[in-house]
Amino acid sequence: MIYLDNAATTLIKPKCVIDAANKCIKHFAANPGRSGHRLAQMASEAVYECRSTVANFLNSEHEENVIFTLNATHALNVAIKGTVKENAHVLISDIEHNATLRPVIALTKTKNVSYSVYESGENIVESINKSIRPETTHIICNLVSNVSGREISLETISNIAQKHNLYLIADASQKIGHSKIDLKATPCDCLCAPAHKGLYGIQGAGFAIFKDNTRGETIMEGGSGADSKAPDMPRFLPEGYEAGTLPTPAIVALGAGIKFINKVGISKIEERIRVLSNALNERLKSIKGLTMTEENDLGVTSFNLCGFRSEGLAYYLNGHGICTRAGLHCAPLAHKLYGTDTYGSVRVSLSYFNKMGDIDYLYKTLKELV
Amino acid sequence: MRGTTILFKSSTYAYKAKKLFWRNGIEATVIKLNRKSAAGCEHGVDIPTENFYSAINILKKFGIEYSVYRGET
Numbered sequence: 001m002i003y004l005d006n007a008a009t010t011l012i013k014p015k016c017v018i019d020a021a022n023k024c025i026k027h028f029a030a031n032p033g034r035s036g037h038r039l040a041q042m043a044s045e046a047v048y049e050c051r052s053t054v055a056n057f058l059n060s061e062h063e064e065n066v067i068f069t070l071n072a073t074h075a076l077n078v079a080i081k082g083t084v085k086e087n088a089h090v091l092i093s094d095i096e097h098n099a100t101l102r103p104v105i106a107l108t109k110t111k112n113v114s115y116s117v118y119e120s121g122e123n124i125v126e127s128i129n130k131s132i133r134p135e136t137t138h139i140i141c142n143l144v145s146n147v148s149g150r151e152i153s154l155e156t157i158s159n160i161a162q163k164h165n166l167y168l169i170a171d172a173s174q175k176i177g178h179s180k181i182d183l184k185a186t187p188c189d190c191l192c193a194p195a196h197k198g199l200y201g202i203q204g205a206g207f208a209i210f211k212d213n214t215r216g217e218t219i220m221e222g223g224s225g226a227d228s229k230a231p232d233m234p235r236f237l238p239e240g241y242e243a244g245t246l247p248t249p250a251i252v253a254l255g256a257g258i259k260f261i262n263k264v265g266i267s268k269i270e271e272r273i274r275v276l277s278n279a280l281n282e283r284l285k286s287i288k289g290l291t292m293t294e295e296n297d298l299g300v301t302s303f304n305l306c307g308f309r310s311e312g313l314a315y316y317l318n319g320h321g322i323c324t325r326a327g328l329h330c331a332p333l334a335h336k337l338y339g340t341d342t343y344g345s346v347r348v349s350l351s352y353f354n355k356m357g358d359i360d361y362l363y364k365t366l367k368e369l370v
Numbered sequence: 371m372r373g374t375t376i377l378f379k380s381s382t383y384a385y386k387a388k389k390l391f392w393r394n395g396i397e398a399t400v401i402k403l404n405r406k407s408a409a410g411c412e413h414g415v416d417i418p419t420e421n422f423y424s425a426i427n428i429l430k431k432f433g434i435e436y437s438v439y440r441g442e443t
Contacts, residue, residue: 032381033382035402036402040402041400044381044385048381051382052389063382064383224380225381226412227380238380239379
């Protein structure tokens with residue numbers, strides 16, 4: 001199979017990730033932060049080391065501000081519902097995933113929150129400035145669209161947030177692992193990401209890294225391994241947001257994935273994705289009747305082919321051993337932006353492990369159909 | 371080791387302290403106490419008593435909350 005659905009989850013994992021998860025499951029997947037026996041301590045230390053690895057990777061010195069979640073959606077729910085207060089006004093971009101859009105819409109019902117959608121294109125600064133109101137407290141931003149690969153500059157959005165004293169939440173799901181994120185250079189109040197996409201971890205873990213160590217409201221309460229007598233979750237991070245047993249094997253795999261990226265070099269990965277993306281763009285553009293949502297070099301794009309519904313096209317590609325994703329990609333705002341909100345589009349998304357031959361085979365298969 | 375035990379509000383901070391102690395040449399072991407301290411904390415780091423003041427200075431420098439356990443571990 002040719003796997004081109006890496007924006008959903010990366011399929012090919014580095015050997016070191018598989019080995020790390022296996023070793024953890026076999027030897028020390030006890031409950032971290034709870035018991036005092038040797039295996040629980042090994043699990044605790046492994047989880048702590050992964051917090052450090054995540055923080056270092058993002059150039060933050062505060063590993064205690066890394067909270068582990070089940071995935072990026074969970075992390076975004078924690079960040080959004082935990083920090084947006086009643087009657088607040090929130091800004092979201094026109095390329096947000098439902099992982100952001102739905103929690104914000106839920107808050108309009110439970111906390112009388114209102115929101116405005118700003119443009120992610122060339123007019124982004126003007127659009128945000130126009131949308132800011134006296135009651136605006138938050139700006140939320142998908143750094144790379146999972147539909148088109150459009151990028152919102154973290155630097156731009158971070159500057160705007162600081163200038164207007166807005167709380168910035170960034171969704172790095174499609175950016176992390178593909179290009180460098182430096183939280184010292186581009187401060188962000190909270191950045192959320194999954195383990196299983198560009199970081200090559202396995203499904204079951206994600207994280208949010210906060211600038212401050214004090215938690216907001218919780219969306220889930222339970223055992224935390226700290227301050228057990230207290231009726232409430234701890235006020236500090238990370239335990240304040242981590243109710244219940246952590247997915248230790250997935251966290252350990254995440255740490256191994258980041259170490260793999262560090263070993264290869266993020267700039268080398270970025271370059272590989274850029275070269276493959278440019279080749280993909282050139283080939284897709286040359287197919288008559290094919291319309292791309294947007295050209296970019298970030299490893300995510302989607303398209304439609306005249307005369308075919310996206311599901312039918314993906315079905316055809318699947319029949320030829322090519323895995324893509326069709327339909328609406330949990331991002332209705334982005335589909336509206338590109339005029340693909342009725343039938344969606346076929347998404348092709350790359351990872352470091354894709355080869356030029358994969359792009360050539362996709363091109364050949366589409367050409368045969370045309 | 372049976373030295374002095376410094377307590378932390380959770381295992382995360384205990385491991386952070388351990389890392390900082392080792393970086394500064396202080397041997398440290400994370401332990402979980404059998405009994406809770408007055409602060410309700412169960413995670414501690416055992417260090418040689420002669421390194422106590424150096425260890426406290428490191429914690430202060432990095433702003434890590436701690437308390438000192440004076441019972442049996």
